Amino acid sequence: MRNYVAVDIGASSGRMILGNLVEGKLNLREVHRFKNGFTFRDGHDRWEIDGLIHEIFAGLEKLKQEGVTECTLGIDTWAVDYVLVAPGGEKLADPISYRDSRTQNKIAELTSEIQKDDIYQKTGIQFLELNTLYQLYAEDQELIKQADKILLIPDYIGYVLTGKKAAETTNASTTQMLNLRERLFDKDLLMHLDIDPCQFAELTDAGTYLGEMKPKWHEKYDIPACRVITVATHDTASAVVGTPAKGKNWAFLSSGTWSLIGMELTAPNTGRMAFEENYTNEWGAYGTYRFLKNIMGLWIVQEIARNSDSRLSFSEMADQANQYPFFKQIIDVNDPRFNHPVHMITEIQNYCRETGQDVPESIGELTNCVYGSLALRYAKELEKMKRITKRDIEALYIVGGGSSVAILNQLTANLAGVTVYAGPAEATAVGNLSVQMITEREIKDVDQARDLVRNSFDIKEYKPQKIESASVFEKYDKIIRNK
Numbered sequence: 473m474r475n476y477v478a479v480d481i482g483a484s485s486g487r488m489i490l491g492n493l494v495e496g497k498l499n500l501r502e503v504h505r506f507k508n509g510f511t512f513r514d515g516h517d518r519w520e521i522d523g524l525i526h527e528i529f530a531g532l533e534k535l536k537q538e539g540v541t542e543c544t545l546g547i548d549t550w551a552v553d554y555v556l557v558a559p560g561g562e563k564l565a566d567p568i569s570y571r572d573s574r575t576q577n578k579i580a581e582l583t584s585e586i587q588k589d590d591i592y593q594k595t596g597i598q599f600l601e602l603n604t605l606y607q608l609y610a611e612d613q614e615l616i617k618q619a620d621k622i623l624l625i626p627d628y629i630g631y632v633l634t635g636k637k638a639a640e641t642t643n644a645s646t647t648q649m650l651n652l653r654e655r656l657f658d659k660d661l662l663m664h665l666d667i668d669p670c671q672f673a674e675l676t677d678a679g680t681y682l683g684e685m686k687p688k689w690h691e692k693y694d695i696p697a698c699r700v701i702t703v704a705t706h707d708t709a710s711a712v713v714g715t716p717a718k719g720k721n722w723a724f725l726s727s728g729t730w731s732l733i734g735m736e737l738t739a740p741n742t743g744r745m746a747f748e749e750n751y752t753n754e755w756g757a758y759g760t761y762r763f764l765k766n767i768m769g770l771w772i773v774q775e776i777a778r779n780s781d782s783r784l785s786f787s788e789m790a791d792q793a794n795q796y797p798f799f800k801q802i803i804d805v806n807d808p809r810f811n812h813p814v815h816m817i818t819e820i821q822n823y824c825r826e827t828g829q830d831v832p833e834s835i836g837e838l839t840n841c842v843y844g845s846l847a848l849r850y851a852k853e854l855e856k857m858k859r860i861t862k863r864d865i866e867a868l869y870i871v872g873g874g875s876s877v878a879i880l881n882q883l884t885a886n887l888a889g890v891t892v893y894a895g896p897a898e899a900t901a902v903g904n905l906s907v908q909m910i911t912e913r914e915i916k917d918v919d920q921a922r923d924l925v926r927n928s929f930d931i932k933e934y935k936p937q938k939i940e941s942a943s944v945f946e947k948y949d950k951i952i953r954n955k
């Protein structure tokens with residue numbers, strides 16, 4: 473039996489999951505879980521990248537102690553953030569989080585120098601201030617000059633483990649610097665940022681063998697022999713691979729810190745409506761495109777938890793949210809004020825006060841407000857996607873931690889009028905493992921992987937129930953318009 477290990481590090485948590493194929497089913501076992509998050513250091517919000525790498529070795533040591541002597545390993549993480557690597561291979565600084573304030577107003581500045589439409593036609597990527605393009609535009613230019621390589625987070629971790637540098641395409645596309653037609657980092661954008669093309673590693677597609685674990689790590693840690701495979705290293709791309717979809721007219725919602733709602737296309741859509749609605753064409757595994765929209769997601773719930781000292785678990789917060797009527801308060805979850813406020817609870821309360829709504833006080837009321845507002849935004853975006861792609865959507869597959877929120881799944885089904893299939897919560901890790909198994913030829917392709925997911929996990933179905941939604945959408949539109 474072959475051992476596959478997924479290292480899946482999201483913005484709020486990381487996990488290492490052992491996957492095995494046993495009698496036609498995918499067996500998962502969580503080996504190690506750890507917290508992730510950024511702290512304010514040296515003038516910016518920074519990730520503890522050394523700490524994350526230490527957690528990977530801790531998880532591998534646990535595996536070895538449990539008798540696993542060899543495995544393949546794939547790494548996926550959140551997008552856009554990078555490490556500047558010196559010619560000697562050491563990092564020049566701890567990576568800065570995409571939520572850092574350094575990119576505020578950088579889209580306006582850069583697009584006063586390069587037309588927004590030009591950037592979109594080159595890259596097909598949504599305009600978000602967190603994109604690598606604006607981070608590098610805001611970066612310490614001296615530090616960039618010292619960098620031999622600019623490696624995105626999962627590529628950097630792969631480099632530390634194996635000594636091999638790569639720029640995996642699903643994650644590289646999130647930089648908003650890949651040229652769709654040339655399938656290279658766009659020369660004009662690089663020149664505008666005064667970045668030498670060789671400061672990026674060679675573009676590498678998901679499903680490529682990267683290398684063995686460096687010998688020095690076997691001297692330092694008692695770990696299995698690992699062959700590292702470059703998977704779909706953008707966590708959302710792995711989540712899409714691990715989505716148990718079948719047929720054609722389906723959409724996905726990768727629901728975690730972010731809610732990424734989209735469709736898997738075989739060609740990018742950079743038409744006028746896609747541009748005006750700020751839809752993105754992130755590259756998917758195996759030549760697909762993830763036509764999607766970033767929605768602020770359960771980050772807002774995470775911050776409510778943090779503001780209330782996490783005295784309730786996420787499931788207790790969901791239970792309490794359920795005790796109140798939905799849509800009593802509605803917020804625009806994508807309002808930039810919710811990106812990184814000093815105090816999320818206060819921010820939500822101020823928003824409700826400013827829009828003439830009752831102010832939510834308890835954790836239950838606040839969580840209720842967020843869930844109702846998310847479900848409304850999901851339904852709105854599904855409608856937009858149908859108009860832009862001229863394709864019907866009959867099913868929405870919700871995967872990730874957010875798929876555990878039954879009421880959110882049901883509200884979404886009711887408002888969108890589509891059947892929602894929820895799970896697996898660890899779809900990202902499942903997609904990571906699937907690409908490893910395809911690369912090792914233990915399974916044939918993504919279709920077979922998705923069949924496997926359907927047969928291996930409990931996927932819950934939420935049929936749309938008839939609700940009076942017209943007034944809810946009217947209230948939503950009025951609040952969003954008048955905010």
Ligand SMILES: Nc1ncnc2c1ncn2[C@@H]1O[C@H](COP(=O)(O)OP(=O)(O)OP(=O)(O)O)[C@@H](O)[C@H]1O
Nearest residue numbers: 482483484485728729730770786787872873874876
């Ligand atoms: N049992 C639960 N009940 C309610 N909400 C839950 C539950 N479990 C997880 N969640 C929600 O899912 C979110 C975490 O989802 P997930 O684990 O997919 O995120 P992540 O992988 O850590 O981060 P990222 O989205 O960056 O990948 C939590 O913030 C919480 O809101």
Ligand SMILES: C[C@H](O)[C@H](O)[C@@H](O)C(=O)CO
Nearest residue numbers: 550551552570707708730
């Ligand atoms: C910035 C986010 O990381 C990115 O947009 C999103 O796709 C993601 O990676 C969610 O984990």
Ligand SMILES: [Mg+2]
Nearest residue numbers: 482707728900
């Ligand atoms: Mg995740």
